[in-house]
Amino acid sequence: MDTGSQKIPVGISECLLGEPVRFDGGHKRNRFLTDVMSRYFDYRPVCPEVAIGLGIPRKPIRLVATDKGTRVRGVADPSLDVTEALAAEADKAVAAMPDICGYVLMQNSPSCGAFRMKRYGENDHPLDSEGQGAYAQRLMELHPLLPVEEAGRLTDPGLRDNFITRVFAYWDWNQSVAFEPTPARLVDFYSRYKYQVMAHHVPSYKSLGRLVAQAGSRDIHELRDEFLREFMAALGHRATRKGNTNAIMHLRGYLRGLLDADEQDELSRVIESYRLKEVPLVVPLTLLKHYLLKVDNPYLQKQTFWSPHPEKLGLRNANVD
Numbered sequence: 268m269d270t271g272s273q274k275i276p277v278g279i280s281e282c283l284l285g286e287p288v289r290f291d292g293g294h295k296r297n298r299f300l301t302d303v304m305s306r307y308f309d310y311r312p313v314c315p316e317v318a319i320g321l322g323i324p325r326k327p328i329r330l331v332a333t334d335k336g337t338r339v340r341g342v343a344d345p346s347l348d349v350t351e352a353l354a355a356e357a358d359k360a361v362a363a364m365p366d367i368c369g370y371v372l373m374q375n376s377p378s379c380g381a382f383r384m385k386r387y388g389e390n391d392h393p394l395d396s397e398g399q400g401a402y403a404q405r406l407m408e409l410h411p412l413l414p415v416e417e418a419g420r421l422t423d424p425g426l427r428d429n430f431i432t433r434v435f436a437y438w439d440w441n442q443s444v445a446f447e448p449t450p451a452r453l454v455d456f457y458s459r460y461k462y463q464v465m466a467h468h469v470p471s472y473k474s475l476g477r478l479v480a481q482a483g484s485r486d487i488h489e490l491r492d493e494f495l496r497e498f499m500a501a502l503g504h505r506a507t508r509k510g511n512t513n514a515i516m517h518l519r520g521y522l523r524g525l526l527d528a529d530e531q532d533e534l535s536r537v538i539e540s541y542r543l544k545e546v547p548l549v550v551p552l553t554l555l556k557h558y559l560l561k562v563d564n565p566y567l568q569k570q571t572f573w574s575p576h577p578e579k580l581g582l583r584n585a586n587v588d
C-alpha cells in the first residue's frame with residue numbers, strides 16, 4: 268500500500284508523542300510511533316485529562332466499579348468524578364477529527380486505556396481488569412469501525428501488523444468508496460482486497476463476495492455501510508500463518524502450467540517452510556511475486572495482499588504466527 272506523499276490522519280494519546288502531559292509531568296514517548304510510523308501517520312494528539320482542565324501535574328484518578336457503573340474518580344479524593352467530562356471530550360475529539368483512520372491509545376490509563384483496565388471496588392481494593400478508560404470507551408462507541416489499538420500492544424508483531432493493516436485499509440476505503448460510493452467503486456475496492464480478506468477470515472471472504480454481487484441492485488449507501496461493517500470485522504481477525512498459506516495457495520493457482528518442474532519444487536518447498544514456521548511471510552510472497560510476473564494479470568497485480576502496508580516497515584519480515 269502506497270499513500271504517495273499523503274500521510275494518514277491518526278488520533279493518538281498525546282503523552283505517546285513525548286509531550287509532558289502525564290499526571291506527574293512526565294510522558295510516555297513511544298519510539299516506534301514517533302520515529303517510524305510518523306513517516307506515514309499524521310498524528311492528531313489529544314490528552315483528555317488536560318483538555319478537561321485537570322492540569323499538570325494533577326492528582327491521580329482511577330476506575331471504580333460502583334452500583335452506577337464504572338466511574339473515573341480521584342484516588343485521594345473520591346468526590347472528584349470526571350467520568351462524564353472525559354466522555355464528553357471524546358465527543359469533541361470525534362467531531363473535530365472526522366477524517367482520522369485509526370487511533371493509538373495509551374494503555375493503563377483510566378482515560379485512554381482501551382482494554383482490560385484495572386478497576387477498584389468502592390472499598391479501595393482491586394476488583395478486576397474488566398474496565399475501559401472513559402475517553403477510550405466513548406471514542407470506541409462513537410467510532411465502532413475505527414481501527415483502535417493500545418501502544419503497549421504494538422510490541423506484539425502480530426497485533427502491530429493487524430492494526431497497521433486496518434489503518435491503511437480504512438484510509439484506502441475513505442479515498443476510494445466512502446464519500447461517493449458507486450457500484451463500480453465498491454466492486455473495484457473488494458476486487459483488490461479479496462486475498463487479503465481470505466487470509467484474515469474465509470467466511471467473510473465469502474459473505475463479502477455475496478454482498479458485492481448485490482451492487483447495482485441495492486441502495487448503494489446501505490450496501491456501503493453493510494460492506495464496511497463486515498470488511499472491518501474481517502480484518503479484525505488476525506491473518507494467521509494458516510490463513511496466509513491458504514491465500515498463497517489460491518494465488519499459486521494462477522501459475523498452473525506456467526512453471527517448470529524445478530520452479531514448482533522450489534515454490535512448494537518455500538511455501539511449506541513458511542507453513543512450518545521456518546521462514547517469515549516475506550519469503551514465499553517474494554518468490555510468488557517473482558513468478559507471477561510471468562502472468563500479465565492486472566487483477567493479481569493490484570491485490571493488496573502483496574503489501575497491505577509500506578514494505579519499508581518490514582512487518583512481514585517477522586516470523587510470527
Ligand code: SF4
Nearest residue numbers: 281282314373376379
Ligand atoms: S494517557 Fe491519555 S490522559 Fe493520560 S497523559 Fe496520556 S494522553 Fe493524557
